[in-house]
Amino acid sequence: MTGTSKRIDVGDLNVYYGSFLAVEGVSMAIEPRSVTAFIGPSGCGKSTFIRTLNRMHEVIPGARVEGKVMLDGEDLYGSNVDPVTVRRQVGMVFQRPNPFPTMSIRDNVLAGMKLNSNRLSKSDAKDIVERSLQGANLWNEVKDRLDKPGSGLSGGQQQRLCIARAIAVQPDVLLMDEPCSALDPISTLAIEDLIGELKKNYTIVIVTHNMQQAARVSDRTAFFNIAGTGKPGKLIEMDDTTKIFTNPTVKATEDYVSGRFG
Amino acid sequence: MSVATKPAPPAGSSSLARNQLPRRTTQLVLVLSFAAGAGLSALFGGFSVVSFAVLSVLVFLVVNTALSAVVEGRRKATDKLVTALVYTAFGIALVPLISVIWSVLDNGLPRFSVDFLTTSMRNVTGLNDQQALEGAAPFIGGAYHAILGTFLITGLATIISVPIGLLTSVYLVEYGRGRLARSITFFVDVMTGIPSIVAGLFAAALFAVLFGVGTRNGFAGAVALSVLMIPVVVRSSEEMLRIVPNELREAAYALGVPKWRTIVRVVIPTAISGIASGVTLAIARVVGETAPLIVTAGFTSSINSNPFSDWMMSLPAYVYSQAMRPLSGSSPQPSFDRAWAAALTLILIVMLLNLVARLIARLFAPKTGR
Numbered sequence: 001m002t003g004t005s006k007r008i009d010v011g012d013l014n015v016y017y018g019s020f021l022a023v024e025g026v027s028m029a030i031e032p033r034s035v036t037a038f039i040g041p042s043g044c045g046k047s048t049f050i051r052t053l054n055r056m057h058e059v060i061p062g063a064r065v066e067g068k069v070m071l072d073g074e075d076l077y078g079s080n081v082d083p084v085t086v087r088r089q090v091g092m093v094f095q096r097p098n099p100f101p102t103m104s105i106r107d108n109v110l111a112g113m114k115l116n117s118n119r120l121s122k123s124d125a126k127d128i129v130e131r132s133l134q135g136a137n138l139w140n141e142v143k144d145r146l147d148k149p150g151s152g153l154s155g156g157q158q159q160r161l162c163i164a165r166a167i168a169v170q171p172d173v174l175l176m177d178e179p180c181s182a183l184d185p186i187s188t189l190a191i192e193d194l195i196g197e198l199k200k201n202y203t204i205v206i207v208t209h210n211m212q213q214a215a216r217v218s219d220r221t222a223f224f225n226i227a228g229t230g231k232p233g234k235l236i237e238m239d240d241t242t243k244i245f246t247n248p249t250v251k252a253t254e255d256y257v258s259g260r261f262g
Numbered sequence: 263m264s265v266a267t268k269p270a271p272p273a274g275s276s277s278l279a280r281n282q283l284p285r286r287t288t289q290l291v292l293v294l295s296f297a298a299g300a301g302l303s304a305l306f307g308g309f310s311v312v313s314f315a316v317l318s319v320l321v322f323l324v325v326n327t328a329l330s331a332v333v334e335g336r337r338k339a340t341d342k343l344v345t346a347l348v349y350t351a352f353g354i355a356l357v358p359l360i361s362v363i364w365s366v367l368d369n370g371l372p373r374f375s376v377d378f379l380t381t382s383m384r385n386v387t388g389l390n391d392q393q394a395l396e397g398a399a400p401f402i403g404g405a406y407h408a409i410l411g412t413f414l415i416t417g418l419a420t421i422i423s424v425p426i427g428l429l430t431s432v433y434l435v436e437y438g439r440g441r442l443a444r445s446i447t448f449f450v451d452v453m454t455g456i457p458s459i460v461a462g463l464f465a466a467a468l469f470a471v472l473f474g475v476g477t478r479n480g481f482a483g484a485v486a487l488s489v490l491m492i493p494v495v496v497r498s499s500e501e502m503l504r505i506v507p508n509e510l511r512e513a514a515y516a517l518g519v520p521k522w523r524t525i526v527r528v529v530i531p532t533a534i535s536g537i538a539s540g541v542t543l544a545i546a547r548v549v550g551e552t553a554p555l556i557v558t559a560g561f562t563s564s565i566n567s568n569p570f571s572d573w574m575m576s577l578p579a580y581v582y583s584q585a586m587r588p589l590s591g592s593s594p595q596p597s598f599d600r601a602w603a604a605a606l607t608l609i610l611i612v613m614l615l616n617l618v619a620r621l622i623a624r625l626f627a628p629k630t631g632r
Contacts, residue, residue: 059515061439098509102531112517115527162513169517204378 005028005032005203006072006172008053013050013067014232015057022048024232026067028222030173035195035204037214037241040224042257045233046207047095048177049224050175053205054090057084070244071172088112091171095178097158099150099165106146108161109133112169128168137194163194167202174198180213192217212256215245223253230245281333288326289340295322319350338446341479363473363609370606373401373599382407383563388590403589403596405604407565408580411480412611414569415559415576416549418484419491424541434496435503437526453493461489462554469558480569481558483576487548492548498540502533535626542619543627545616546612552578 008030015023030036038046051057052065055076069076076086099108103211109129113120120128129146138160144154145250150161159179166174180188185227195217196257198204208214214221222238246252257260303309320415331339381404393399430450434443465486469477476632506529514524530537560573561583584601588594 054516056512059512075620084520086518086520087516092512094509094512094516096509096515098507098530100510100513100532102528111514112375112519114512114518115519115523117523165513165517 003043005174005201007032007203008173008205009070009073010053011068011070013049013052013069015029015045015052015064016066017048017060018135020064021232023224024234025054026235028235030203030205031220032220033199033201033216035199035206037054037218038205038224039209039211039214039221039231039256040236041261042209043233044226046224046225048233050177050205050207051076051092053173053175054092055086055099056153058083060214082141083133088169089130090175091166091169091173092177093159093166093179096182097155097162099158099161100249101149101151103150105150105153105161106149108150109164109168113221119171120182132164133161134167135167135198136160137190137193137197138164147249154187156183156190159187159191160194162200163191167198171202173203173205176204178209180208181186181209188213210246215241221245223248223256225252225256246255275513277424280335283330283333287329290300291326291329292322295319295325306629322346323350355435366602366606369599369602371603372597373603374606377402378404378600378603379409380404380406382565386514386563386589388588388605390631391588391590394596401596401599403600405577405580405600405607407562408575408577408604410565410567411559411574411608412549412577412608414479414567415483415487415574415599416545417554418481418569419546420486420541422484422488423491423495423544427492427544428499428537428539430492430496431503432525432530435501436521446566450493450496453489454497456489458486458551459488459557462486462557463553464489466557478558478560478573479571480559480566483555483574484569486554486558487551490551490554491544491548495541496543499533499537501619503529505536506532523607529537535623538622538626539619541616542622545628546615546619549611549615550578550608552582556582566585577611581608594600 009026010026010030013023013026014021026049038050040046043196048057055216057063057065065077067077071086071089075081090176100111103111106125106129107114108128109132110125113125115129130139134140138157141157142148142161150158153161159182163174163179180191183191192213193198195204195206199219206214206218218241221241221244223236223244224233225236226233235246237244237253239248244253245257248257290554296318298321299314299316300309302317302321306313324344326346327339327343330342374628380401381406383403384407386403390399391403394401430446437443438446465482466478467516468485469479469482475626510528511524514519514528519527555576556579559576559579561579562573562575566572566574579605581601584597584604588597
């Protein structure tokens with residue numbers, strides 16, 4: 001796998017839904033070849049924020065962003081930046097597995113190329129399918145039924161298929177929005193192992209509700225919180241994962257990671 | 263683990279059990295009700311099918327509910343009453359359907375033949391019909407020209423309506439926001455309610471302005487039908503596109519697929535089975551339209567395979583002309599027979615279209631097998 005892995009620098013980012021300020025004043029640096037986890041209570045804007053990192057946020061009508069997101073020094077929100085180009089470099093895996101129901105397993109993996117009508121030689125296609133499925137730890141389970149529909153797989157397999165689909169286009173960054181929340185512990189373990197593998201080549205950002213998961217897989221952790229309903233979510237603290245979970249600077253972080261609220 | 267539990271109640275006297283009627287009771291009551299209905303019907307002013315049906319159903323409703331109320335209690339009795347009412351309503355709804363199919367088959371089959379499907383009415387006169395009735399000559403005259411016209415006009419209407427309707431629904435679901443989308447939805451709803459004769463007059467007036475007063479041809483008929491068809495196609499495809507999960511669109515966007523490709527390669531293929539069956543049902547809906555075709559395509563007794571010039575016959579117009587203006591005023595029966603046979607042909611076409619719609623829906627449906 002040859003991802004190029006880029007760093008992300010976010011500067012004073014405000015995220016809006018229409019006139020509603022959902023996330024306020026986030027600045028952070030996300031290092032390449034590492035796993036960064038976002039934790040925090042429900043509704044604090046983690047998912048909203050992660051979707052601004054590949055310009056998926058603006059798919060929702062009325063949604064907009066103020067501030068800077070730099071991918072290796074290039075502003076994602078600069079004028080003339082095409083969101084489609086951005087999304088080819090920053091891939092995403094969603095909360096619920098969403099393979100394309102009309103496509104076979106093979107076509108699902110190749111969806112990034114096929115949907116864009118890129119010409120692929122048969123041997124290239126074969127290589128990409130095998131490499132991506134092996135990268136997603138799914139190859140051995142599906143190699144005999146690549147022509148079967150992707151929706152026939154189990155939930156955990158579908159999610160790994162979605163990861164294979166995301167890494168098949170060789171993005172620089174992989175965003176994961178609660179990728180294990182719909183999965184059982186065994187599938188979760190498979191995906192966590194996979195994240196450990198993937199970080200050798202990719203910058204990975206993961207949103208999770210599961211603090212043990214954040215502690216297990218991530219190098220750095222960002223804690224988001226919200227002052228009350230209707231208030232914007234904010235980045236409270238970001239540091240090395242071990243520091244966040246053992247000796248956080250802010251009281252609210254300590255309360256959250258020790259289970260005193262949330 | 264020996265916790266003191268209540269001793270199990272002896273078999274047959276469980277606190278959860280209730281009195282129950284034997285399993286076949288309802289069927290038995292039904293049969294007895296039919297017998298009673300027949301008897302009562304004969305008693306009151308002679309046997310007739312209508313009074314037999316009404317009386318049997320009434321007897322069944324009363325006896326079955328009362329029996330259940332006495333033995334099983336109120337809740338079960340209510341359940342049986344409502345179940346019986348639902349079946350009765352279903353039966354009543356079937357009456358017109360079966361009666362229509364029966365009368366069309368009964369009246370249409372005598373003249374329905376290969377000859378009827380492959381010949382036109384050219385040079386068939388009232389004299390032929392009279393001779394045929396006297397047994398001096400065979401019955402002649404068919405609906406080939408009308409079948410051809412119906413296929414050409416409906417086909418053209420489909421070619422016009424499907425792209426317009428599908429693209430409109432794509433706009434409404436994927437792009438439309440605010441006032442423009444709302445007004446399109448409003449006008450599509452208004453169009454759904456347009457009486458078909460108004461659509462026909464619109465097309466006739468349009469062609470009168472463009473090509474001179476009195477212009478009638480198959481294409482004008484197709485335009486009239488597409489006015490009726492477009493709102494149906496828009497509505498059904500809009501529903502189908504809306505139920506495509508948003509997650510699939512987002513999955514495609516996240517792979518760096520532009521919006522238009524996402525619509526063409528992901529959204530429409532996912533919804534295609536519903537769209538295709540919606541389109542087929544829209545065709546079935548307009549294939550039997552009469553009024554708009556009479557004012558736009560007119561009548562003819564000859565085969566015309568060019569929809570862009572000269573009058574063109576269609577099956578509904580054929581039925582209308584054979585039934586209302588028989589070839590021979592003194593012996594109209596052969597014309598009536600032809601009208602029924604054409605009606606049968608039309609029903610067969612609609613049935614075929616419905617079957618095709620089901621087949622398409624099954625063929626294109628997203629596969630879920632392992």
